[in-house]
Amino acid sequence: MSADDYDRFADDYEAENATSLLNACYERPAVLDLVGDVQGRRILDAGCGSGPLAAELVARGADVTGFDGSPAMIDLARRRLGGTVPLTVHDLAEPLPYEDESYDVVVASLVLHYLEDWDGPLAELRRVLRPGGRLVASVNHPFAQVLNAPEDDYFKTRLYSEDVELNGQTTELTFWHRPLREVVRAVTDAGLDLRVLDEPGPSKDTPPELMPPRIASGERSAFFCFLFVVAERPGVVH
Template identity: 55%
Template sequence: MKPDHYDSFAAEYAAANETSLFNAYYNRPAVLALAGDVAGRTILDVGCGSGSLTEGLLAGGASVTGCEASPAMAAIARERLGEQVTIDSADLAQKLPYADAQFDDVIVSLVLHYFEDWTGPLAELRRILKPGGRLIVSVNHPVVYLFARPDGNYFSTDDWTDDYDWGSLTYWHRPLHVMTDSFTQAGFRISVISEPPFSPDTPKEILPPDLGDKKAFLCFLFFVLEAE
């Protein structure tokens, strides 16, 4: 996906994410919970979008830097956060503008599933993390591919496109074992694999009507990885 793909619908996407089920009440709370106490930690938020997750990390007392490939999304984040956070224009498909071993934690929220090949991005993320630092990742859960393509092969690495009110996005599916092999081969130890519940604060009216009394659903998959 081109770095400026989000530019044509950046404002609509940013507005939707503020209150959407999957972002506001599922992904962001889950990532912040996995990050835990971040006070005093240096954190890079890769693919920070409009800055909502960056804002949450900042509120937790972290020293946060954001980077974003879409110029329009980066502009929204800068307007939102002002001088509190530096938002760099940077693409994970290329070398990031940071020193080796610069960060305690790197957050890569809903970004890696846009890449067919994770080799380069994971090597770059490992480079900028301190030894023992954490890489916190959220990606599309691999079973979502089978809902999008019921005739698809779960064990393949394949792309698929989803259409939304504000535009379309193309993702790369890979099975769980390919994800975990990629992480370990890049020099990470897998600390946590999580399929968390949605936030208890979620308004009932935005939950799927067929969810019933269930407190969780499959949408994203979350990892905490430690740089070896």
């Protein structure tokens, strides 16, 4: 998946992201819960897309900076955020254009699973975190591939594709599957202390009409999508 792909369907992705069960009522609330109190915190939104998470962080009092590899997504984010957030077109696979120890928190919302190599990007995210700062990331849950493609090798880091509906349009997205052990290895090899692996359910504020019956009944196995990671840069917070 390249930035050009997101440029092609940026408007449809933005429309879906704004109100969908998976984004608006599951992934984004879960990330915000894990980030916690952000008043006065400097936060880097890595892979900010059209800016919905950045907007919520700003509303909660954070000082936010963002980047994304898609120029079209950054254009949408600038329209949403105005001049409140410095935004840059940048590829997470490349060294980051930020100073060492610049941020209290880095959020990487549904972005790392587009990368085959996590070692370089995670090292860069660690570099820009202050000692005691945290990375909060969400990715496609690796166990979902066991259910969706049981014939494939779970333990192999590999490319796969899925057809997803964005604002009523079917689009093929490509991701990198990596087993859970590789998720953990990449985080710890980057010099980050793993604090949380989480698998939350949808937000309690989800509109009833968005909840499929099995999820509404409380069957957790009916909702198996993303894995959430919180990791900390060792050191004393100043």
